[in-house]
Amino acid sequence: MRAERVAVVTGGAGGLGAAIGAHLSASADVVLLADRDVDGARTQADRIDRAQAHELDVADDASVEAFVNDVGERFGRIDVVVNNAAVTAPRELDSLQRETWERVMAVNVWGPTALCRAAAGLWRSTGTGGRVVNITSRTWLSGGPVAYVTSKAGVVGLTRSLALEFAPLGVTVNAVAPSMVATPFTRTGRTEAEYAAFEAKHLAMTPMGRFATPDDIAGAVGFLASPGAGFITGEVLHVCGGAQLAPSP
Ligand SMILES: NC(=O)c1ccc[n+]([C@@H]2O[C@H](COP(=O)([O-])OP(=O)(O)OC[C@H]3O[C@@H](n4cnc5c(N)ncnc54)[C@H](O)[C@@H]3O)[C@@H](O)[C@H]2O)c1
Numbered sequence: 001m002r003a004e005r006v007a008v009v010t011g012g013a014g015g016l017g018a019a020i021g022a023h024l025s026a027s028a029d030v031v032l033l034a035d036r037d038v039d040g041a042r043t044q045a046d047r048i049d050r051a052q053a054h055e056l057d058v059a060d061d062a063s064v065e066a067f068v069n070d071v072g073e074r075f076g077r078i079d080v081v082v083n084n085a086a087v088t089a090p091r092e093l094d095s096l097q098r099e100t101w102e103r104v105m106a107v108n109v110w111g112p113t114a115l116c117r118a119a120a121g122l123w124r125s126t127g128t129g130g131r132v133v134n135i136t137s138r139t140w141l142s143g144g145p146v147a148y149v150t151s152k153a154g155v156v157g158l159t160r161s162l163a164l165e166f167a168p169l170g171v172t173v174n175a176v177a178p179s180m181v182a183t184p185f186t187r188t189g190r191t192e193a194e195y196a197a198f199e200a201k202h203l204a205m206t207p208m209g210r211f212a213t214p215d216d217i218a219g220a221v222g223f224l225a226s227p228g229a230g231f232i233t234g235e236v237l238h239v240c241g242g243a244q245l246a247p248s249p
Contacts, residue, residue, distance in 0.1 A: 005028045005029050005080075006029065007030070007031045007079060007080035007225070008034055008119075009021045009032070009033055009034065010058050011034075012034055013033065013038075013044055014040075015181065015182075015183030015214055016135065016178070016181060016183060018047075018214070020084060020221050021044065021048055022047075022218065024082075025049050027225075032052055033051055033053050033054065034054040035053070035054075035085065036057045038055040041054065059107045059111050064114045064118050068118035068119055078123075079131065080225045081119050082221055082225075083135060084135040088148045088185065088188060088189075090145065096147060112158060116132055123170075129169065131172050131225045132159075133176060134174070136153075137177055138243055140153040140156050142244075159175040160234045163233040172231075172232060173234065174224045174232060174235045177236050177237065177239065178216075178240065179211070179238075179239070180202040181212045181217060183214070208241030212239055223237075
């Protein structure tokens with residue numbers, strides 16, 4: 001099948017990835033929800049027009065190469081890449097294991113790097129240009145769990161570097177930095193009581209007085225992927241209700 005507009009969302013089985021996929025489906029012929037959890041991606045794809053699930057482990061180079069080759073063969077192009085897949089890790093430095101650190105960096109930083117590198121091969125051969133939107137986090141400014149936050153600051157560096165590298169290809173590269181969105185991601189590793197305290201803390205530091213929703217994040221990604229954002233590159237768009245202006249409590 002040849003297509004006019006192909007969007008890829010990594011971590012498409014997750015809370016934000018599915019919302020981003022649904023938003024992009026309004027302006028795409030195909031939205032590929034690519035996730036290590038392919039069953040979860042299938043469940044989400046079944047609910048979204050023009051969406052398909054695809055198995056992808058962004059930390060595995062062979063998986064990334066196979067994915068991009070498959071997309072190239074089936075559709076001949078990639079127009080939008082949303083690097084959304086990520087993992088987190090415990091907050092405490094003392095209990096942080098080197099292998100945990102390396103896993104977080106492999107998924108959160110190397111994954112987007114490898115996928116962009118592979119997609120650039122298509123952009124060079126098709127000349128279509130494209131859009132990359134990397135999902136970072138408000139915490140790249142505030143600090144927080146050391147491995148996770150270091151990886152998200154790395155995503156900002158990657159965004160700015162690839163914006164320069166890909167500009168001659170007509171590919172913009174930007175990042176979206178959400179504040180807290182209630183998804184399984186934010187519950188990971190927390191007891192009910194810890195989660196309640198975490199929620200209260202985040203509400204208190206958000207001037208607009210509510211959490212971000214997946215649709216808030218999807219709207220920002222959709223804007224950066226839209227024709228109106230064609231001359232914006234290397235930016236970080238905070239979608240935080242003002243929380244990026246406040247010190248962490
Ligand atoms: N939820 C929040 O409050 C919040 C805040 C700021 C930033 N973010 C960022 O938003 C993004 C999405 O978060 P979410 O809340 O939807 O999380 P989530 O855990 O619901 O989804 C993450 C998805 O990534 C997938 N994934 C993990 N490792 C993978 C790999 N190696 N290859 C492919 N897929 C992999 C998981 O299977 C999962 O479906 C992440 O980048 C996260 O850092 C989330």
